[in-house]
Amino acid sequence: MAISTKTLLPIFVIQKLNSEKMAIKIGIIGAGPAGLVTALALEAYCKTDQTVEITLMDKNQSAMDYPGVEYGIQTRACLSLQRMGIKEEALACGLPAFRISFFNARTNKKQKFGVTIDPNLTVNVIRQEFLGELTNLLSRTKIHRQCNVKSIQASPEKVNVLCEDKNGQDESLAFDMLISADGIGSIVRKDYFKNENYIHNRGFYCLYMLINIPNDAPKEFKEAANTGECMIVLGKTTTATLFPMGKNRFAVGVGFDDQVQAEIWNVAGINPNLTWVELDVSQKQKVAELLASDCTFQNDMLTKCFQWVPDWNSYKIYLWKMRDSDVATRPYNEYHNVIMIGDAAHAIMPTIGMGASLAIEDAEMLGRQLSTQILKEKPDFKAAFQQYSSERVPVWIDLMERARAGAKLNFVGIRNKSRLSIGPQLPGRFFWKIVAKVEEWIG
Ligand SMILES: Cc1cc2nc3c(=O)[nH]c(=O)nc-3n(C[C@H](O)[C@H](O)[C@H](O)COP(=O)(O)OP(=O)(O)OC[C@H]3O[C@@H](n4cnc5c(N)ncnc54)[C@H](O)[C@@H]3O)c2cc1C
Secondary structure, three states, rough: OOOHHHHHHHHHHHHHHHHHHHEEEEEEEOHHHHHHHHHHHHHHHHOOOOEEEEEOOOOOOOOOOOOOOEEEEEEHHHHHHHHHHHHHHHOOOOOOOOEEEEEEEOOOOOOOOEEEEOOOOOEEEEEHHHHHHHHHHOOEEEEEEOOEEEEEOOOOOOOOEEEOOOOEEEEEEEEEEEEOOOOOHHHHHHHOOOOOOEEEEEEEEEEEEEEEEOOOOOOHHHHHHHHEEEEEEOOOOOOOEEEEEEEOEEEEEEEHHHHHHHHHHHHHOOOOOOHHHHHHHHHHHHHHHHHOOOOOOOOOHHHHHHHHOOOOOOOOOOEEEEEEEEOOOEEOOOOOOOOEEEEEOOOOOOEEEEEHHHHHHHHHHHHHHHHHHHHHOOHHHHHHHHHHHHHHHHHEEEEEEEEHHHHHHHHHOHHHHOOOOOOHHHOOOOHHHHHHHHHHHHH
């Protein structure tokens, strides 16, 4: 087909304009859900502007370099991925979930009320697989792995990042803008948004396990692995969560407070000063068995599934100490083009399973706001930062409050409670508080 000069002219003009426009260099620290989705959002929304250069830096070698954890990717995140046109591909590795049920192991009965969820907008994924899918979707972002950011220096015009590469060599990179998606220990938050004591220990632990069951496992295990019903189980002194992950796998988390931890270490004959990573495999197995026997359901399902744990030292089994951080109510400042998203700005506990979903929603929104500016003749990044934070901060504050209430109601001091609370899981900014209050009052 012959192409007329009429068709060629606008293409030539756009290419010429693009070639004359200065490249905008955007650096992102952290290739977790927040960092990867920001890069994907910038790629999606700046499709027509090839002058944006995106660089992602992460200290880890790959997504596998991280302890075991599953994510319930919830409605807010699903909608963000949908807007970017990548929901199906990004979540292909997961299993849709349709319900959260509450089970009381002391009475051996399901609680009357549960929370119904939309399986089109709630998908359980394993972090490593999900991040792998997101990475595969990137097309023009440069990824620097094993790049440990040690410090940043920002002026109104530039942000310089000093990192250490895999050979221990220092490398300096310069950007027009830096997005901090480097999680709870964020170097940017520590250096640039100085605020002492913003990370808190919340007085409880969670042992996370990803269990692969064999094809010939009994029916109840296959159901737990492959149907989309999530369970929260009240034990005598612990609370277990069970998430089906599909492909004959489920994720189990057992939560217990500091007092129970000390008791378990004592019963297992473990030196009280030893942390999880210092335990040998037989001690790890013993701890898991003691926890599982506290929280029995479905004929001791938890204890029985340990026969399929091939390696107690694997990344699939990990004891998390629960911490959170205060919400950064101003995730940027006037003087530099540096902004924080995801756990760097608001690390919330997994008691309502929202951290990754919030990070994804932040990332898509920031990517969209920035792209609107980038496509303008004179981009105003501060306007994008301002819009982003005015929309996000109220959401972060609400969900932080729910996650803290979830910890208090369902994970800490469990031996004094007679039932689990569904309040923090319910939609509606005020409705959940009313339900949680009534539940607290009932006892
Ligand atoms: C036990 C547990 C269970 C959870 N369950 C859920 C759940 O069911 N649903 C849910 O939505 N959320 C859940 N979360 C929360 C979720 O893990 C976080 O909210 C989410 O990972 C935040 O994403 P992020 O990208 O902001 O940070 P991270 O996932 O922490 O990613 C930060 C990245 O930055 C990199 N990095 C850090 N510092 C540097 C540096 N100096 N230089 C270079 N790279 C750096 C890290 O290597 C990492 O890859 C859970 C958390 C825990 C601990």
